[in-house]
Every structure is written in C-alpha cells, then in structure tokens.
Amino acid sequence: MIKVSNLTKNFGKLTVLKSINESIKKGEVVVVIGPSGSGKSTFLRCLNLLEEPTSGEINFEGTSITDKSVNINLHREKMGMVFQQFNLFPHMTVLENITIAPIKVKGICKEEAEKTSHRLLKRIGLSDKAQSYPNKLSGGQKQRIAIARALAMSPDVLLFDEPTSALDPEMVGEVLDVMKELASEGMTMVVVTHEMGFAREVASRVLFMDDGQIVEQNTPSQLFSHPQHPRTQDFLSKVL
Amino acid sequence: MDLEFITTYYQFFLSGTINTVLLAFFSVLGGTMVGVILALMKLSEKKPVKFLASAYIEFVRGTPLLVQLFLIYYGLPHIGIDLPDMVAGIFAVSLNSGAYVAEIIRGGIQSIDKGQMEAGRSLGMSYKMTMKEVIIPQAFKNILPALGNEFIVIIKESAIVSVIGIHELMYKTDVVRGITYKPFTPLIVAAIIYFVLTFSISKFLGIAERSMRASD
Numbered sequence: 001m002i003k004v005s006n007l008t009k010n011f012g013k014l015t016v017l018k019s020i021n022e023s024i025k026k027g028e029v030v031v032v033i034g035p036s037g038s039g040k041s042t043f044l045r046c047l048n049l050l051e052e053p054t055s056g057e058i059n060f061e062g063t064s065i066t067d068k069s070v071n072i073n074l075h076r077e078k079m080g081m082v083f084q085q086f087n088l089f090p091h092m093t094v095l096e097n098i099t100i101a102p103i104k105v106k107g108i109c110k111e112e113a114e115k116t117s118h119r120l121l122k123r124i125g126l127s128d129k130a131q132s133y134p135n136k137l138s139g140g141q142k143q144r145i146a147i148a149r150a151l152a153m154s155p156d157v158l159l160f161d162e163p164t165s166a167l168d169p170e171m172v173g174e175v176l177d178v179m180k181e182l183a184s185e186g187m188t189m190v191v192v193t194h195e196m197g198f199a200r201e202v203a204s205r206v207l208f209m210d211d212g213q214i215v216e217q218n219t220p221s222q223l224f225s226h227p228q229h230p231r232t233q234d235f236l237s238k239v240l
Numbered sequence: 241m242d243l244e245f246i247t248t249y250y251q252f253f254l255s256g257t258i259n260t261v262l263l264a265f266f267s268v269l270g271g272t273m274v275g276v277i278l279a280l281m282k283l284s285e286k287k288p289v290k291f292l293a294s295a296y297i298e299f300v301r302g303t304p305l306l307v308q309l310f311l312i313y314y315g316l317p318h319i320g321i322d323l324p325d326m327v328a329g330i331f332a333v334s335l336n337s338g339a340y341v342a343e344i345i346r347g348g349i350q351s352i353d354k355g356q357m358e359a360g361r362s363l364g365m366s367y368k369m370t371m372k373e374v375i376i377p378q379a380f381k382n383i384l385p386a387l388g389n390e391f392i393v394i395i396k397e398s399a400i401v402s403v404i405g406i407h408e409l410m411y412k413t414d415v416v417r418g419i420t421y422k423p424f425t426p427l428i429v430a431a432i433i434y435f436v437l438t439f440s441i442s443k444f445l446g447i448a449e450r451s452m453r454a455s456d
Contacts, residue, residue: 048362050358050362073361073364073366074364076361076362076363076364077363077364079362080362080363081358081362083355083358083359083362085353087353087355087358087359088359089356089359089360089374089378090378091377091378091381100363100365100373101363101364101365104365104369104373105363105364105365105369106364146359149363150362150363153363153364159362
C-alpha cells in the first residue's frame with residue numbers, strides 16, 4: 001500500500017533519515033519504536049509529505065506522491081493522521097471538527113456528514129460531546145475526537161504520531177483501546193509510539209529505528225524477546 | 241468664552257462627526273481587506289510576491305499620509321478614474337491603513353500553532369482552504385484588539401482628508417471658524433468630539449474583548 005524507496009531527509013546539514021526502504025501492506029499494523037531523535041516521527045511525517053523528503057520516493061496505492069505534478073491533497077484524503085498534540089480546531093465544536101473535511105474536501109452534504117460523525121462519536125463513546133468545544137474536553141477525549149476526525153474521511157491508512165505521549169497516564173488506556181479496536185477491524189496503521197505494551201499486543205510488525213535508519217524489524221514477539229542488533233538490545237533493556 | 245455659536249452651528253459639527261465616523265468605518269473595512277491580502281502575500285513562499293508586499297508596506301510606512309492622499313486624489317483622474325471625493329478619501333486611507341493592518345494580521349496568523357495547518361493539510365484540505373477555515377478565524381480573534389486600535393487611529397488621522405474637501409469633522413470645524421470669525425473655540429469643540437469618539441470606542445472595545453475572553 002505504501003512503498004518507501006531510498007527516503008532521505010535533511011534538516012540543513014543534519015541528515016535525519018538515511019535512505020530508508022520499507023513497504024507497508026494493506027491491513028498491517030506497523031509500530032515504529034526507537035530513541036528520541038532517531039527519526040521515527042520524521043519518517044511518519046514524510047509518508048503524507050507533511051515533511052518533504054530531500055530525496056527518494058513514496059509510492060502510495062500505485063501513485064508516486066513525491067512526484068511534483070501529483071496533487072497531494074487527493075492522496076492525503078486517504079491517509080488520516082493523528083498528532084501528539086491532537087491539533088483539534090479550537091474554534092469549532094466537536095461535530096464541526098469532524099465534519100469540516102468531509103463537507104469541504106469531499107463535498108458530502110451536511111446531513112450525511114453529521115450522520116457519519118454521530119456514528120463515529122458513538123463508537124468512541126463521546127456522543128454527548130458533539131456540541132462541546134475542544135477546550136472543554138480532557139486530553140484523552142480530545143485524542144479520541146482527533147481519531148474520529150481522521151476516520152470521517154474514510155482513509156485507507158491511519159498514521160499515528162506518538163498519540164499518547166501528551167496524555168496523562170490515566171488517559172492513555174482509553175486512546176489505546178480505540179486504536180486496538182481499529183486494528184482488530186483490519187485498519188492499516190503506522191504508529192510511532194513509546195507504548196511497548198501496545199506494540200507487543202497489537203503490532204503485526206515492529207520497526208526499531210535509530211540514527212535515521214531502520215536497524216531491525218520483526219514480529220513483536222521475536223523483536224521483544226530476541227532482539228538481534230546490539231542497539232535494539234540496548235534500547236529495549238532501557239525501556240522494558 | 242462665548243459658546244453661543246454651538247447652538248447656531250451644531251448641525252455642522254453633527255454632520256461632520258457622522259462623516260468622520262463613516263470615513264473611519266469604511267476605511268477600517270477597506271484597510272482590513274487590503275491588510276489580509278498583503279499579509280497573505282508576505283507569508284507566501286514565492287519570493288516576488290513576498291517582495292511586492294514588503295515593498296508596498298515599506299513605501300506606505302515611509303511616506304506621509306498627506307502625500308499618499310494627494311497622490312491618489314490628483315493621480316487617479318490622470319489615469320481616467322474619477323471617484324467622488326469621499327470615496328477617494330476612503331480609498332487613500334484604506335490603502336494606508338492596509339499596510340499597518342497587514343503587519344497586525346501577519347503577527348496574528350503566525351501566532352497560531354503550526355499544528356493547526358498540519359491538521360488541516362493532513363485531512364486533505366488545501367493550503368488556501370486551511371487558511372480560510374482554520375487559521376484566519378482563529379487569528380482574527382487574537383488581532384481584534386489591535387484592529388480596534390487601528391480604528392481609533394484612523395478616526396484621528398482621517399482629519400487630514402479635510403484638505404481635499406471632504407466634509408468631515410475637521411473640515412466643518414474650519415467652516416464654522418470662518419463663518420463666526422472665531423479661530424479658536426470651534427477647535428475646542430472638535431477636540432472634545434474626537435476625544436469622546438475615541439474614548440468611547442476604546443471603552444467599548446475593552447468590554448467586547450473581555451466578553452470574548454469569557455467565552456474561551
């Protein structure tokens with residue numbers, strides 16, 4: 001579904017991603033772990049071109065989206081993203097947050113979009129918050145709404161950029177539960193996270209990144225119990 | 241001090257005040273429109289566009305309003321555009337104010353967290369659509385106090401358009417000075433009216449701002 005070839009990203013003189021090759025297949029839940037500064041967020045943000053790769057190619061569903069002539073907006077509709085800081089639109093109600101993109105981008109009529117949002121809100125257990133503004137919600141609620149907002153575009157893949165890192169510990173569970181449910185329904189997901197429990201339980205594949213490269217990858221049970229690379233061993237010994 | 245003339249000529253002050261307020265109001269509207277366009281141009285990644293906006297802003301800030309006013313009032317007929325005096329006045333003050341408003345708006349837009357733009361773009365919204373639906377509505381709320389301040393500045397500075405014969409407060413005051421042969425006292429009346437206008441607007445803005453913050 002997503003094929004990354006020779007992806008390199010520089011910030012000035014600093015090379016953050018060093019010629020990464022990776023494929024993500026439909027229905028996979030790929031969890032990316034690694035120390036901070038290893039390039040995992042940048043890697044994720046390159047997938048929907050929020051960061052423009054310095055060189056290399058991203059192919060999404062058969063289209064080379066790094067090609068300058070491609071209208072990236074059309075492809076981003078199919079790639080939802082959930083951010084560490086939620087990034088809900090504070091001047092809109094929860095309902096408006098979820099319906100704006102379907103209405104404005106896809107041209108779906110308001111009634112239809114609202115029906116879909118109510119269904120999504122019910123699913124994440126926040127039906128009573130439709131008319132609330134984001135600043136009245138807890139972090140966990142905000143992140144669940146952000147997930148619903150991304151889902152409202154019916155994306156083919158969801159990208160999660162440390163979705164639980166800005167949450168109070170007691171709210172991490174409710175967000176992970178929603179993500180687990182999505183995974184069990186076969187949603188293709190790429191998740192950058194520090195939640196090793198989530199990786200172990202839900203991932204179909206875990207990538208360990210360090211210093212701008214994917215150092216090692218394997219199924220979670222293999223990677224966590226038998227890490228091959230010394231840097232993976234070192235990292236896991238510190239976080240587990 | 242003989243204030244007899246007020247009862248005779250209060251109509252002059254009244255219509256002058258109304259014109260001043262109209263002129264200021266439409267100039268703020270026009271200035272905001274010019275300002276939004278200039279601000280977006282300044283934030284553009286295209287160098288020539290950015291340069292054009294910067295050059296305009298620097299020119300306007302670096303030359304007197306009086307000169308700009310004359311340039312427009314006497315210049316437009318040269319290129320075949322004949323505007324009524326009032327419209328020409330509003331046009332000139334708007335173009336001037338736009339340069340200042342542009343900087344206010346640019347600051348407002350840049351104060352919005354960049355995650356907002358990223359969230360909009362990640363949903364498939366274009367840069368333009370995200371600006372219009374997400375960034376500018378939030379920025380606008382932040383810059384409203386500064387815009388209100390600009391309104392007050394324009395009320396005061398609009399006195400200058402009396403030189404091209406627009407019948408606003410200053411012009412009318414001059415008329416009264418002429419008719420009554422009183423060079424001084426009508427100016428006191430004008431000063432008081434200007435002060436009452438600006439003071440009440442600033443009080444009103446203060447209230448509006450507090451109630452908006454309450455809804456946060």
